[in-house]
Amino acid sequence: MEGVLNQLPIGLSIGAVLLLIALGLTFTFGQMGVVNMAHGEFIMAGAYTAYLLQGVGFLIALPAAFVVAGLMGLVLERTLIRRFYGRPLDTLLLTWGVSLMLQQLARDLFGAPNVQVASPAWLRGGVGILPYNRLFIMALAAASVLAIWAYMNRTGQGRRMRAVMQNRRLAATSGIDTGRVDQRTFFIGSGLAGVAGVALTLIGPVGPTLGTYYIVDAFLVVVAGGLGQLRGAVLAAAGLGLLNSYAEFWSDASLAKVVVFVAIIGFLQVRPQGLFFVRSRALT
Amino acid sequence: MRNSLWRTGAVFTLAAVTLAACAGQSSTNDTGASSGGSDTIKVGILHSLSGTMAISEVTVRDAELLAIDEINAAGGVLGKKLEPVVEDGASDWPTFAEKATKLIAQDKVATVFGGWTSASRKAMLPVFEKRKALLWYPVQYEGLESSPYIFYTGATTNQQIVPGLDYLKEKGKKRLFLVGSDYVFPRTANKIIKAYAAANGMEILGEEYTPLGHTEYSTLVNKIVEAKPDAVFNTLNGDSNVAFFKQLKSTGISADQMPVMSVSVAEEEVRGIGVDNVAGHLVAWNYYQTTDTPANQKFVAAFKAKYGADKVTSDPMEAGYNAVYLWAEAVKKAGTTDVEAVKKAAGGVSLDRPEGKVTIDGDNQHVYKTARIGVVQPDGQIKEVWNSGEPIKPDPYLKTYSWAGGLV
Numbered sequence: 001m002e003g004v005l006n007q008l009p010i011g012l013s014i015g016a017v018l019l020l021i022a023l024g025l026t027f028t029f030g031q032m033g034v035v036n037m038a039h040g041e042f043i044m045a046g047a048y049t050a051y052l053l054q055g056v057g058f059l060i061a062l063p064a065a066f067v068v069a070g071l072m073g074l075v076l077e078r079t080l081i082r083r084f085y086g087r088p089l090d091t092l093l094l095t096w097g098v099s100l101m102l103q104q105l106a107r108d109l110f111g112a113p114n115v116q117v118a119s120p121a122w123l124r125g126g127v128g129i130l131p132y133n134r135l136f137i138m139a140l141a142a143a144s145v146l147a148i149w150a151y152m153n154r155t156g157q158g159r160r161m162r163a164v165m166q167n168r169r170l171a172a173t174s175g176i177d178t179g180r181v182d183q184r185t186f187f188i189g190s191g192l193a194g195v196a197g198v199a200l201t202l203i204g205p206v207g208p209t210l211g212t213y214y215i216v217d218a219f220l221v222v223v224a225g226g227l228g229q230l231r232g233a234v235l236a237a238a239g240l241g242l243l244n245s246y247a248e249f250w251s252d253a254s255l256a257k258v259v260v261f262v263a264i265i266g267f268l269q270v271r272p273q274g275l276f277f278v279r280s281r282a283l284t
Numbered sequence: 285m286r287n288s289l290w291r292t293g294a295v296f297t298l299a300a301v302t303l304a305a306c307a308g309q310s311s312t313n314d315t316g317a318s319s320g321g322s323d324t325i326k327v328g329i330l331h332s333l334s335g336t337m338a339i340s341e342v343t344v345r346d347a348e349l350l351a352i353d354e355i356n357a358a359g360g361v362l363g364k365k366l367e368p369v370v371e372d373g374a375s376d377w378p379t380f381a382e383k384a385t386k387l388i389a390q391d392k393v394a395t396v397f398g399g400w401t402s403a404s405r406k407a408m409l410p411v412f413e414k415r416k417a418l419l420w421y422p423v424q425y426e427g428l429e430s431s432p433y434i435f436y437t438g439a440t441t442n443q444q445i446v447p448g449l450d451y452l453k454e455k456g457k458k459r460l461f462l463v464g465s466d467y468v469f470p471r472t473a474n475k476i477i478k479a480y481a482a483a484n485g486m487e488i489l490g491e492e493y494t495p496l497g498h499t500e501y502s503t504l505v506n507k508i509v510e511a512k513p514d515a516v517f518n519t520l521n522g523d524s525n526v527a528f529f530k531q532l533k534s535t536g537i538s539a540d541q542m543p544v545m546s547v548s549v550a551e552e553e554v555r556g557i558g559v560d561n562v563a564g565h566l567v568a569w570n571y572y573q574t575t576d577t578p579a580n581q582k583f584v585a586a587f588k589a590k591y592g593a594d595k596v597t598s599d600p601m602e603a604g605y606n607a608v609y610l611w612a613e614a615v616k617k618a619g620t621t622d623v624e625a626v627k628k629a630a631g632g633v634s635l636d637r638p639e640g641k642v643t644i645d646g647d648n649q650h651v652y653k654t655a656r657i658g659v660v661q662p663d664g665q666i667k668e669v670w671n672s673g674e675p676i677k678p679d680p681y682l683k684t685y686s687w688a689g690g691l692v
């Protein structure tokens with residue numbers, strides 16, 4: 001019985017991990033429609049930033065990883081993705097190629113084996129079944145959601161971003177530099193992946209293929225939650241986390257994956273646009 | 285103009301990234317002997333240098349190249365230098381079969397050293413059998429195989445898993461929980477473990493599999509906490525071990541309360557997992573970097589000299605290193621690199637290697653190996669706490685174990 005109850009916080013903590021890896025993607029995929037297969041490698045870049053900054057301080061790695069991954073995203077957007085707007089299939093292949101290159105680059109820079117990132121001492125220990133590092137990830141996910149919400153709704157930049165995403169041409173006519181907004185959106189989305197990467201060093205492996213373990217789950221959350229919908233992502237992550245937790249508890253890890261996929265396919269039959277979506281008269 | 289500048293920039297960035305990516309690979313190809321000419325013997329090395337298995341297989345390639353260097357420095361084989369031809373299996377099983385064909389048909393190598401996962405070995409097996417070429421496979425595996433064209437220099441089950449169980453039984457750990465990755469090795473290993481447990485009065489409280497590359501272990505750890513086993517037998521492979529041990533450790537269960545016996549965690553993996561997370565837990569292998577033999581002191585020193593003082597050596601690396609020496613010894617005995625002659629000569633070849641005395645069993649082409657149980661130390665090294673005393677005769681089909689009757 002205790003095990004069943006334990007699965008509730010475990011499910012929520014799995015949801016927090018899912019949310020953290022998907023948050024950046026709600027920007028780049030959800031808002032801009034870019035299928036960025038290299039998103040996982042930005043997570044990896046964040047994790048390696050934490051590795052390089054060991055000793056300097058775990059909390060300092062968070063903003064540092066945001067900047068590192070954000071800049072990588074910015075370069076990718078400016079040099080390549082910008083040329084492929086409106087061509088999702090080409091973008092998919094392109095970014096997949098970039099992701100393979102980044103993996104090999106990491107292998108050459110840091111070696112093929114996993115590297116060790118020690119958890120800071122203040123994250124050792126726990127409450128009940130939930131260790132402090134899981135609680136930290138939940139708090140970090142909540143803080144990120146709050147920060148994004150405030151940015152989107154309380155700042156001029158955020159409002160311009162939403163305007164461009166809802167109607168690009170009208171926004172351009174109103175004098176918004178849409179190219180700049182795209183850059184900024186991609187920077188923030190990629191930067192958030194870096195933050196997720198730092199958090200993942202607490203619970204998972206840190207190696208060149210790290211990103212590939214999380215990329216599919218990140219897309220699942222965004223699609224199920226509704227493109228570009230922050231509250232959709234939060235609810236979808238929590239729901240998928242709980243579903244995963246109980247499905248695995250009553251069966252096993254492989255079957256739980258199947259259950260989650262079937263549930264998402266079924267859900268998308270009923271609501272193809274996800275949990276939430278913006279009603280619009282545009283044809284797209 | 286501005287647009288074309290950007291395009292040039294993009295092309296250069298791409299080119300730079302590609303070059304950087306290739307740099308690590310190409311440099312490996314020219315390690316070792318001088319190129320070309322009929323005064324060399326070509327040997328193939330086929331491991332995953334990219335993809336998810338590169339993490340482990342790159343280190344085995346390094347050990348095999350070291351052995352080739354050492355043999356060349358000592359004058360080569362039959363008066364000829366060895367020339368390694370390195371190929372990348374890319375963690376993709378069909379690629380292994382394809383590259384094996386290329387090495388045999390195009391490069392005409394005398395033998396191939398390669399593979400790690402059982403899936404890659406199973407993919408290469410028909411290629412070597414059809415073309416009557418030799419493969420030396422350096423990793424512990426699930427047994428139940430004995431191809432006439434493969435030599436197995438890693439442990440089979442009776443040299444690793446069975447001794448691991450013997451040790452747990454001796455320590456009074458009677459209630460076990462089985463955790464493994466979802467593929468052929470862990471599932472076969474667990475079948476053997478369950479048969480052993482049934483015959484030895486041990487109880488299996490749970491048997492759980494996770495997909496390769498799985499990183500979310502909180503639910504599994506919760507199940508283990510609820511089942512309260514005396515010990516966990518862990519056949520997880522690859523990166524999953526990192527996530528499993530990190531998440532097990534953070535629930536506060538110590539290795540004293542509930543040790544985990546792992547068969548795919550060696551020195552290299554310990555570093556990736558983080559020593560804090562795995563210290564005190566048990567591993568079963570045939571070799572550790574700390575194994576006290578003269579040959580091992582030489583091996584460790586040579587490996588560090590060639591690849592860097594911070595490198596560690598591990599069981600599969602040592603088995604790959606041995607494979608090259610065992611093949612060279614068989615060739616010397618046969619007086620030719622002809623496959624059938626080498627196979628015939630190989631039986632009974634015996635060498636003092638870093639793990640101690642190893643002897644090729646001519647019947648099943650496996651190797652007599654000493655089993656060793658170790659405990660992970662706080663410095664990342666593994667301390668041996670038990671060994672089998674003498675090399676164990678390989679028995680891939682467990683024919684000599686009465687409890688294993690229903691398995692084959």
